[in-house]
Amino acid sequence: MRHFHRHLTRSFTAVALACTLLVAAPASQAQAPQLPPPDATNPVTLQLMQGFPPPPDKLVRLANTLKYPNVRWAAQHLRELGPTATVWRGAAAPSALPAAPRALPDTLAFADGKGAPTTLADWQKATYTDALLVLHRGRVVYERYHIGMQPQQPHVLWSMSKSLVGLLVTELIQEGTIDANAPIPRYLPELASSAWADATVQQTLDMTTGVKYAENFADPTSGVFQYLAAAGLQPAPPGSNLAKSMAEHLPTVQKEGEHGTAFAYKSVDSEVLGWLLQRVTGKSYATLLSERIWSRLGTQEDAYVFADANGGQATSVGVNATLRDLGRLGEMLRSNGRFNGQQIVSPATIAELRKGADPALFSKAPGTAMRAGYSYHNQWWVPHDADGSFEAKGLMGQHIHINPAAELVVVKLSSHPVPNTAFTHALDRQAFAALAKAVR
Amino acid sequence: MRHFHRHLTRSFTAVALACTLLVAAPASQAQAPQLPPPDATNPVTLQLMQGFPPPPDKLVRLANTLKYPNVRWAAQHLRELGPTATVWRGAAAPSALPAAPRALPDTLAFADGKGAPTTLADWQKATYTDALLVLHRGRVVYERYHIGMQPQQPHVLWSMSKSLVGLLVTELIQEGTIDANAPIPRYLPELASSAWADATVQQTLDMTTGVKYAENFADPTSGVFQYLAAAGLQPAPPGSNLAKSMAEHLPTVQKEGEHGTAFAYKSVDSEVLGWLLQRVTGKSYATLLSERIWSRLGTQEDAYVFADANGGQATSVGVNATLRDLGRLGEMLRSNGRFNGQQIVSPATIAELRKGADPALFSKAPGTAMRAGYSYHNQWWVPHDADGSFEAKGLMGQHIHINPAAELVVVKLSSHPVPNTAFTHALDRQAFAALAKAVR
Incomplete structure (x- = not known):
């Protein structure tokens, strides 16, 4: 245990970074005082x-x-760092993702929300973007790659992976395979x-479970260290006896507070x-x-999922996919579940995702003030x-922003130095609004 | 070091298996006395x-x-066990690999070489085959998958990977980028x-270098243990100070004997x-x-390469690819470097691969008697x-057998319990001959 503490002290900076990016950090952490200039962080020139x-x-x-x-x-090479499993694209030809007759220019101007133009x-550049795709009515109006990223390279989604889990669970609820109101142990x-002994599937989907799981990276006993080691995303400190897989870790996580009373973001x-999906x-x-x-x-390319020490797949953060496939x-x-000439998920599933939850429960979580009105x-x-927008978000600036009214899809993959996407939230909202206005 | 010895004793069986499969084991080891029945080793039913x-x-x-x-x-899931790098298939549609008008039957009969029919x-089944593809004039005359393997799954090539390295080095020699007679340190x-201080590229290509590198798995100081740990293919024994990457390991390997005097198989x-290729x-x-x-x-699917602890790619054994892509x-x-409407490598490269080396040097290596006449x-x-046949081989029964006169290509992927392909060599030669006769 002494060794464990020593290790944690040594890797404090690294782990601190890890943790806030997996969670919704308090707003006070969202502004880092000194950020490296984007040009000084390009892995190609470095x-x-x-x-x-x-x-x-x-x-x-x-x-x-x-x-x-x-x-x-x-972020572009996660498979080169550990075990992964293929998400096969299938044997058919890729679906069309045609260019629009008129593309948006780099110079498209909008107000940055602080009174300055951008x-x-x-x-x-200001948000350390690795790749950006904008679709209007399913056609590409803007597509850019930065810092050496190639169109065929899967990029880590971090917590956008959660939205894929949510999509599949919702679809299985619609199909009647999973009961949203069942307690989790009915399946697990x-x-x-x-x-989760008395938490329902729905509470788990909405992250209103009461779970003792501080994501406090200043505290070596915080749950987040156990989570990172169990997911295989960080090596367990030598000599520690942390669970080495998610299936070992989750049964040890205990309840705190009441389920269903407040949102709290937790991987x-x-x-x-x-x-649950796999079981x-x-x-x-x-x-x-x-x-x-x-x-x-x-899709054009295989995606993949990072795996833990027992081959368990990191469903909350471990998916990697290309920009264009995330556009698809x-x-x-956006198209109510229909694409590539077929109904891929039911319209009822999309309607469920879009309807949101109670913003009053959401606002009880610390750090949500800047996302006032969200659920x-x-x-x-x-x-x-x-x-009627809805969004997937992942740490360091991963975004899928879907605006049905404007028939707009924005996919933004980033690797910014402040883990939480709250870092750029206000500016991103300005940009999404400007894109919606530009294509309308 | 004490800990290291203890570890080796414990994992003797596993490592013993590893080593012979990477090398050409003496013929005396080629017959294992008690083999598990193939049906008892199916990972799906197990x-x-x-x-x-x-x-x-x-x-x-x-x-x-x-x-x-x-x-x-x-063998079908190596990427789920460690870091890997993508060999991208490209963005174009897969090339055709059409079925022949008449397929070969499972019942195709031939003599097993020991006086019995098979x-x-x-x-x-007798050779623990995972997948088999037979092409005649570029058309599929036979294709089977066993023990749960799917057509889209890359299978480990083990030492067939070496033949891909040899193909690329030969092509770069033909292009004038690499001098076959240069000593290795000119580039490295x-x-x-x-x-390799005074070994030439050609001696290294033909494995006639004199290298102190016993592949003796009964000796814990044997080079093969260092090789496996450096490649990332087996975890280094805890407490050992073995090199953790190939770039650290290779400079420590020393000369023994003279270069150019005898073949000796070594990864x-x-x-x-x-x-050299990467440099x-x-x-x-x-x-x-x-x-x-x-x-x-x-190709239809991406291939991939296993990576060591420093991201170095295991060029000698780490490539994984699908059956059909290996058929391509x-x-x-077989087609002198031409496929998919283009010249992919030069005819001179293919001619060089086919011409072979001196069988007299080959026969000096122990265990080569059953491959008499080979180089x-x-x-x-x-x-x-x-x-005019030529072949790639990899441990546990990986084969690409190319018979230009019969316009035949056989790809066989296996996972047999005796590492060395010598185990089935005589029977495989009978089978290849029967296939050549059947398509002629």
Whole structure:
């Protein structure tokens, strides 16, 4: 245990970074005082992982992935750092993703929300963007790749992975395979003595479970350290006896407070749902995603999921996919579940995702003030705006923003130095509004 | 060091299995006295890695991969056990691999070489086959998958990976980028004090280097343990200070005997060539394979390469690819480098691979008696038979057999309990001859 503490002290910076990006950090943490200039964090010009072998100071490994800016390289190369499972694209030809007759220019101007003008190009640079895709009525109006990212490269989704879990659970509820009001142990008896003993599927979907799971990275006993080690996303400190897989970890997580009374963002809820999906269907998460979504969208590339030490798949944060394939996903969601000539998920599922939950429960969580009016429902973020928007979000700036009224889909993949997407939330909302206005 | 010895004793069986499969074991080891019946080693019926999570006794991890029959599961799932890099198939549609008008039957009969009759189906079962593809004039005359393997699943090639390295080095020699007669340190100064200090590229290609590298798995100090740990293919014993990457390991390997006087099979020669390729081109091995071969063949699926702890790619044994894509590769080789409407490698490269080396040097190596008349040239096995055949081979029964006279390509992927392919060599030769006769 002494060794464990020593290790934690040493890797404090790295782990601190990790944690806020997995969770909705308090607003006070959202503004980092000194950020590295975006140009100084480009892994290509920094020559990270270049050379055979790369020099020791340019090596990015799992243990130093979260030391900025290493994560800018790792976000495009996660499979090179550990075990992964294929989400097969299927054998059919990719579906069309045609260019629109008129593209949006880099110079598209809008107000940054603080009284200054900005542009589409400047917004991307200011938010450490790796790739950006904008679709209007299913046609590409804007597509850019930065810092060496290639169109065929899967990029880590971090917590946007949760929204894929939510989509599949919602669909299985619609199909009658899962009962939203059932307690979790009906499907996962392993959790009968855990926090989820009396939590329903719906509470877990909405993250209103009462779970003792502080994401406090200043405290070495905080649940987040156990979570990272169990997911295989960070090496367990040598000598520690942390659970080495999610299936070992989740049954040890205990209840705190009451279920259903307040939103609190926690990745373990999503891992429970991922486990539930696999138990109910008898299929691995990667297989499910392939059979139900990826192969039917007509994606261009395989996606993949990061795996833990027992081969368990990191359903809450571990999916990696290309920009254009996420565009296809977004377009399917915008089109009430229809894409590539077929109904991929039911319209009722999309309606359920879009309807959101109670913003009053959402606002009880610390750090949600800047997202006033939002709710979190079935693992999707819902702004409750006039356009009926709904969103997937992941740490360091992953976004799928769907605006049905404007017939708009925006996919933004980023690797910014402040983990929480709250860092750029106000500016991103300005940009999404400007894009909606530009295509209307 | 004490701990290291204890570990080795414990994992003796697993490692013993590992080693012979990477090398050409003496003939005396080729016959295992008691083999498990093929039906008793099917990972699907054994329920290996099934369930969420799999029960502890059904878990396959890198550390127990080589404990038979775990490797039968692992051969189809290597990316789920560690870091890997994508060999991208490219963006174009897959090339055609049409069915022949008449397929070969499972009942195709031939003599097993020991005086008994056998069939195509029985040969596959007796040799623990995972998948088999037979092409005649580029058309599929036979295609089967066993023990749960799917057509889209990459299968580990083990030492067939070496033949891909040899193909690329030969092509770069033909192009004038690499000088076959240059000493290795001209390109890799890191090896100036190693076994390769005065070895030429050609000697390394033909494995006639004199390298102190016993593949003796009864001796814990044998080079093969260092090789496995450096490649990332087996965890380094806890407490050992073995090199953790190939780039650290190769410079420590020392000379023994004289270069150019005898063949001796050793994976480290192939790793030197893989390093050479990357140094000379400035591209990773996975990128080179994609750009020069995989994307141009019009493959159906991405391939991938296993990576070591520093992201170095295991060029000698770490490539994984699908059956049909290996069929495309074999057909390109049979067709003097032409496939998918383009010249992919030069006819001179194919001619060089086919010409073989001096069988007299080959026969000096122990265990080569049953392959009398063969030579090993530019990482390809050449039987010097009347049909001009040439072959790639990998442990546990990986084969690409190309018979230009019969216009035949056979790809066989297996996971048999005796590592060395010598185990089934005589029977495989009978089968290849029967297939050539059947299509003629």
